[in-house]
Amino acid sequence: MKKTICVLAISFALGASGCYYDVEEELYPEIECDTQNATFSGAVQPVLSQNCLVCHSAAVNTAGITLEGYNNLKVHVDSGRFLGAIKHQAGFSPMPQGGPQLPECDILKIEQWISDGAPNN
Ligand code: HEC
Structure with missing residues (x-):
């Protein structure tokens, strides 16, 4: 009985470290950055979903945003x-x-999308 628990614990630890490695890769992406075809749906929306909507979804609407x-x-793209x-420019939160x-x-992809006119693409 004890042995089984031990094996389970080890495989859980290995599994967990595998997950952590995956996350790290996302945190430190490769230095090359392809800003071509930076679209709203492909380059902007996923970043907002992951980093912003927890506070700025329609339901939460933190700070009225x-x-x-x-x-x-x-609206907030056009206002700058x-x-x-x-x-993180001076004068902004x-x-x-x-x-x-x-x-x-x-950020580079989002800037490219904005300088393309921020289309709904
Ligand atoms: C933990 C909650 C939280 C998260 C996550 C968050 N915000 Fe905010 N946001 C706030 C709060 C609170 C304010 C009002 C802060 C202030 O006025 O100083 C704010 C204000 C803003 C403003 C107005 C800033 C200004 O200077 O006028 C913008 C634009 C904004 N957020 C965009 C974003 C974007 C884009 C993301 C994701 C990259 C994001 N926020 C993530 C809580 C959050």
């Missing part, structure tokens, strides 16, 4: 508050609040 859905986000916040700045490549 909803970033869920293209039309809601576009969105880019200022994620780039640095976002995501309480977390590290977004990976540089994510």
Whole structure:
């Protein structure tokens, strides 16, 4: 009985460290950054879902800011508050609040999307 528990514990530990490794790869992406074809659905929305919507979904609406859905986000893109916040520029509240700045490549893709006119693509 004791043996079984021990084996289970070891395989759980190995499994857990495997998961941790996967996460680390996401945290430290490769340095190359392909900003071509940076679309709303492909490059912007997933970043918001992972890093922002916990506070800025339509339901939570922290600080009166909803970033869920293209039309809601576009308001803050057009005002310049969105880019200022994620780039941690002076005069803006640095976002995501309480977390590290977004990976540089994510910011570069978002900037590319905005300079393409922030289309709903
Ligand atoms: C933990 C909750 C939380 C998360 C996560 C979060 N925000 Fe915020 N956000 C806030 C709060 C609170 C404020 C109001 C802060 C203030 O006015 O100083 C705010 C304000 C803002 C503003 C207005 C900033 C300004 O200076 O006008 C923008 C834009 C914004 N958030 C975008 C984002 C984006 C984009 C993300 C994800 C990258 C994000 N937030 C993640 C809580 C959060």
